[in-house]
Amino acid sequence: MNGHRDGDTTMVDVLDTPDYTDSDTNPNTTESSVAGDAIPPDGRKKRWESNALRKSVLGKKHDRLGESKEDDSIRRFRYLLGLTDLFRHFIDSNPNPRIKEIVTEIDRRDQEDAAKASKGHARKGGAAGERRRRTEKEEDAELLREGKHSDNGNTVFRESPSYIHGQMRDYQVAGLNWLISLHENGISGILADEMGLGKTLQTISFIGYLRFVNDITGPHLVVVPKSTLDNWKREFHRWIPDIDVLVLQGAKDERHELINDRLVDEKFDVCITSYEMILREKSHLKKFAWEYIIVDEAHRIKNEESSLAQIIRLFNSRGRLLITGTPLQNNLHELWALLNFLLPDVFGDSAAFDNWFSDQDADSDTVVQQLHKVLRPFLLRRVKADVEKSLLPKKELNLYVGMSDMQVNWYRKILEKDIDAVNNAAGKKESKTRLLNIVMQLRKCCNHPYLFDGAEPGPPYTTDEHLVQNAAKMVMLDKLLKRLQAQGSRVLIFSQMSRVLDILEDYSVMRGFPYCRIDGSTAHEDRIAAIDDYNKPGSEKFLFLLTTRAGGLGINLTSADIVVLFDSDWNPQADLQAMDRAHRIGQTKQVVVYRFVTDNAIEEKVLERAAQKLRLDQLVIQQGRAQQPTKNQTSKDELLGMIQHGAEKVFEQHAESAFGGKAEFTDDDLEAILQQGENRTAQLNAKYAQLGMDELNNFTSDSAYLWNGENFEAKKKDIGLNWINPAKRERKEQSYSMDKYYRQALQTGGRTADMKPKIPRAPKQQAMHDYQFFNPRLADLQEKETAWFRKENNIKAPLADGSESDLEQRQEEQEIEQQAIDNAEPLTEEEQDDKETLQAEGFGDWNKRDFQQFINGSARYGRTNYKDIALEVDSKEPDEIAIYAKVFWKRYKEIASWEKHIQSIEEGEERTAKTVKQAKLLKKKIGMYRVPLQQLKINYTVSTTNKKVYTEEEDRFLLVMLDKYGLDNETLYDLIRDEIRESALFRFDWFFLSRTPQEIGRRCTTLLTTVQREMEGTDGATNGKRKVDESESEEDAGGKKKKGAAAALKNKNLESVKGSKGNSKTGSSRNSRAGSVVSNGSVAGTPKGAKGKKGKK
Template identity: 50%
Template structure:
């Protein structure tokens, strides 16, 4: 039966795959016709193939391209069929009836674009801006195929793991007729899905993650797919990545890529996506790059025109174009000064790498300096040892020591008054920890979006949540927070696309209020140049492909980083005092609007000037130096005039000859003092029963003292700071003795294997049979086992899964108790006979059975009393060696399981009205003595 079922499923799968393969062959001609309509595009990328075919046809004259009459008739017939069936050019004026809800006009237009690609046998990229409903448009395409073309799949959606639940919900919500299966889970769950759910004819859409598409490619490649849809398609922008290579292995009719950022860095990424969609056309990256190598006066305009020619494969729309009813978005840059502590650390960071900043160094070192400076702009507590403590307390110092926190503390009450909801974004997750402490300190209801908060709770209209904390690094995960109307970018990303995605969390369909974006910026620091560069990057994007954000962008080079790091140094060195002002928040916002307007005007002029540059000269466009000589400054002069030299380190002088020659030959001198050796806390397992809480306290105290002493010394050596605060005390002699005693009290020699053996022995012998348990333990004396058993009885609740362990032990002890009671009851019966081997009588019920006889059953009961209940192997051997059953081949051929079942059958009995109950086991076993016989009768009922 099972084989027939498997064969039927395989037949369905073979028929399904054959139909899809046939469709794939049929769509080739339609694809060719469509590509020929894109004359220049096809001619350029396919000219190699055309030239080859022309060589082959050379010498055939006008007959070289002539088709036969049969071929012409077949083509006309196909065109007639397409015209009659309406499959040639479909345009929907209303959404498919299987799609629930109401699609917007531009979403219906997107569906028609997808249908046109389908009818022409072409793959495409749906690249609408985030928040325009790319998921709905994709699901509506599958619904259209289901309703109008009778195509139920199979389709495969490959997406980030965090969005799989959203995909399943959206399919169920918008197109419930589609049967969707989520292929995700541990090996056992995946095996069940493969065998029971991912079966031909049982599903329409398989939703899986990138990791599963790679790991389970063997199972997924059994199917020929109608559509393979890749969400967040920029994951395959590297054609050499494992994901990109794996996805090319799948057999499919159509491929659809979904991305809100079709290109983030360079034109080669666009080629990688197009190569995945149309490998036969965009086969060469060199040819693609050659297409954009344009020279002449109008080079910029020509690049734009060339990019527009790939638009038949790419649909890109912005909210500002299609969603007219969406409230506007207003961005304001709020500048703030630095606190005294921030200035101290900012100066110290520049001083530490003074030679790199002055002369320029490796790009990697400059990038590290830039990162440290940006941490200082965010909050000095991001540096280890900067926050006062321990004990660490949350107070006003958390706000006063960072300019941005002061600004945030002024801004949030104003936003709270007007009943706004706020999204705060930062790249640094540790900064989100600081913001959490601040929000708790001020008593604001907040939510940190990390997957633990339900969508209904966080996005409910009447929700008490006022602030949402998110990381900009978690972009593109389908998080919808349309009820929030204020976005605060605590720090800016190098890539402006990341910040745009963060803003789109609030500025999307469903937003009822005007969205305000506040971008925090620390004045006269590297952050000003990071923001300016981001604006310039977006301006260049707009030049290359209008509203497409597709620019030939380069990474930050060494010169750019050097200029960024140097920017604002004069202001930092000129004063140690805080530059945070006491201005009212309204005045700060007004100044921010003026600064934003100035930057916009500057970008407008920059856009006009940038037209004069070639695409490969964008590095010059990021030059931050002013052309006016009076605005330039001598960095070394600033340092020499304003720098306060740190105290010289006292070093022990060696006047040995070897040391003299080492210094003369510029060899390395004596090694620097090593960092303190941190005592390592031994790995403490729960089954070893250490006093973990107290040991942790002692180790933490010891480590905290050593680390803080070392950090204070380092800070004192590199930065001019006040005298270090009290760093606490080391462990006292009593505490050191207590630590050693606690380590001895635990069972450090007991391994996980010993513990598991102990538990199994407890199940077998019971917790009170120490001798029996010790017999199972290798390498442990009876005294050790007894000591461990005593502690185990008292502290077993400290184990992680103690309830499961105790249940197993109690179940084993119940078996032992039941066995003892059975043996006691059997012994009580047999003691009433002088010779039970011959005299024991068994009264059967109605179902005696024909195969076993009374002699056999009597022998079995007596032998169980002798050998013990449960020793079935010994019982089997006794039957085989007994002369009573020398020729009884039925009994001699019984297995241990069969003998055990027969014994249990003899023991189980019903309680009768005329019987005296001698034994009643916990599972209902009864031994009955009938009172009507002179001699006791053992009653067994089959």
């Protein structure tokens, strides 16, 4: 195919347009091009030649990589099928015909080898009766494969390799050998050693093996969290400084320079970048033929629908390695997503994977055993206790403390504010968002009451002993830190909340403790400086304050030996990562972890749930989780159970000191709490260590209704059941006047005035919006209640604002409203009950955003697809969507502008139906041909042919790709664009390669319309009465031209078509795109009348 498109003057600059379409760092953008200056022809030609050469080189590398991947597939399948037949089920479910050919060939060879072995063992003479002779082609292919792999013997290191500048431990050398064995068998894997065992070093040593032993210099791509970029760079420089490392990170201008100077010309061996840069610079990174793609913290791609997981799957690589310090989560589908990323040809079908485990009739232990068989070839996980004998085991203690007077009062206030949710009266279902908010407020109270606005005494605000005395955890921490400093320990303090670190920072300054701090807002450079400052020899820093998520990854703080978890993370793995900042290789002391837990409060339940989840992680998987992907999240019932835990005791107890009513907290008290914590920690661990998978499942579902040994599930219908009885509320007078504050504080006297009696607060009324579908009677009852309140408090009806012209009308309205107030009567008991019932019947927890998301979801997925609509509505679950939808479709006419909403839904459903219909017709069309990429015929209309600039080969490719990815794929046209750029068919087809997703989409719309007309039996031929082709208008929509220019271009095309009629048999040396099309409605066969009519247009 020629690179130039003769006869199409609009395509002159296509060759000069680089295909950096979705990156903000286009290496071909210059100051002159941005300013609009003309580029010299010589510069343009030179740039074009450079781009063409670069694409040619990359194309050859991708070809070589494709050959290597096919060889790896053969070795991989032979190895896996030799281990267990479990893999045959997954491989056979892959629809790729090439994979089926490979498996068939492997089976044939295995049968031949078995036949030879049996005949040799029997020592029988004579020729083999059924032996099949190999063809020359088969023998040549086998000899080539043997030649390629003749030098690939089993490499095993007995000690640290010579190319490593240092000494590796024995288990790290074993890990390197495991990675090498994966590579030699064509397998990608998961290195899942416990945190602190040197996964980074094992990975670097493997890259060194590829370079120095196998002569594979790269390129390799290492994707890591942003916080660990500098650590990875340092580790490479420390262990193998000969490897050229590029860190792709920084501001736009910095990345622009790195891409131009090093990335584009591949002046590196290893490219280290972050997850964010993968998304931002995907257009550059996906052009490379990577040897290995390595992803640190592999759980970031466990959701295959996330942007990161989808984009990184598009990258071409020979091998892939996932690194994770946390055990695989107990979710079948997430596990499949990781395995699919590693080996898409083996684990290509998630449904087959889920169904295979879900359909097992055996008990859950058998399912776990089967899963371990599947995971064993790909997974290596070791823990410190088994391999690192020089590292003492860490000691964990849960320290249980009470609450201070201020904490008890705030805890009560929080529960009283949402007492109906806490009591769960009448079984009313509260929204999960509301329950989560209550949980968050209670956890803040357990940490420190000063996290609430208005709790800290002041102004003026002072850093004094009240900072410690008003929070039980601070009293405990204060006593503990003094002891630890005296014994020469150094301490890491973790909290989920950065505002807790603010309080701890004030405390450290007050006590004179030198400290460092890292949280989510700490700049990357400041983060590195703080770590270096804490770890340097002779450092005076005693404390390191960190947030659990920001400080739990990629940090080595072995200079500390004490870890304090001020509060627990929802995910226990995050806490384990925090502990392992100190408990890792290089630690010479025993690490002690103190976890603070508020007794008889919500934190106890959070800790129990964490222990339960850790036990589940230990069992790796449980049957049926694939069908319930959200089960791993905390349910509403679990949240309610956490809130209710200890609530009754809080309301029953009298305010007292956090430590049994004692005025001071002594050393003896500290010893007692430490001893009690050690005992309770051991009991908690023993409790969950004995539970199997079935017991854990039952525990999860029942625990929300179990409290104090009584099951309240059966009492849900009892309206009178209250968990807590609120204390008598005493309203304290609050003054926000600065003058009054200083008069009272300084007692300066001053003029006093009689305080007017405060007007009681008006009854809280339900805000009513039309989309909430409240009963109209509720509005009447609320108006009646408000009128009575105004009458009781002698509040007159206000005069509405307005101009002088309508003053009389406004005064009349005021009089009518005042009459209603004067005649008002209080709500009867029956009316009060009706009001509460009507409030519960409406959808008061639905806001405008929820409603709009419901409309959008209904238009997108269909009005009855509640499960998918719930994905669109952030705060609602499918059962809530179903309830709302039934009411909506009965009463939607009560909503203002309901026609617009219904039209939006109906148009969305029509689009979906049209897409489904087109997809079926397209599949039927493609199914008519054995090799559609070569044989598929497209019945173009004449008008389509006239405006056509795509070849039939390109159109066939587009239709096949549409069928492959499905018309409902959100990234369909991006995927097709990537397929075009990766296909060898169009390597030099610059026009096709330079099409944007929008242009591809318009062409696909045209083709789908053409296919739909053909398959529905519509005559493709045109006549003078036919309407303008819909596809023409759609395809031309992208470039809006003036009417005159459009008409001139149409006449020009018409003349070219007329001219081609007379010279249909005279060949031209120029390769015209329109002339290369074979159409069933060719111009030569067009009736004269049709031409005449068209000419008159």
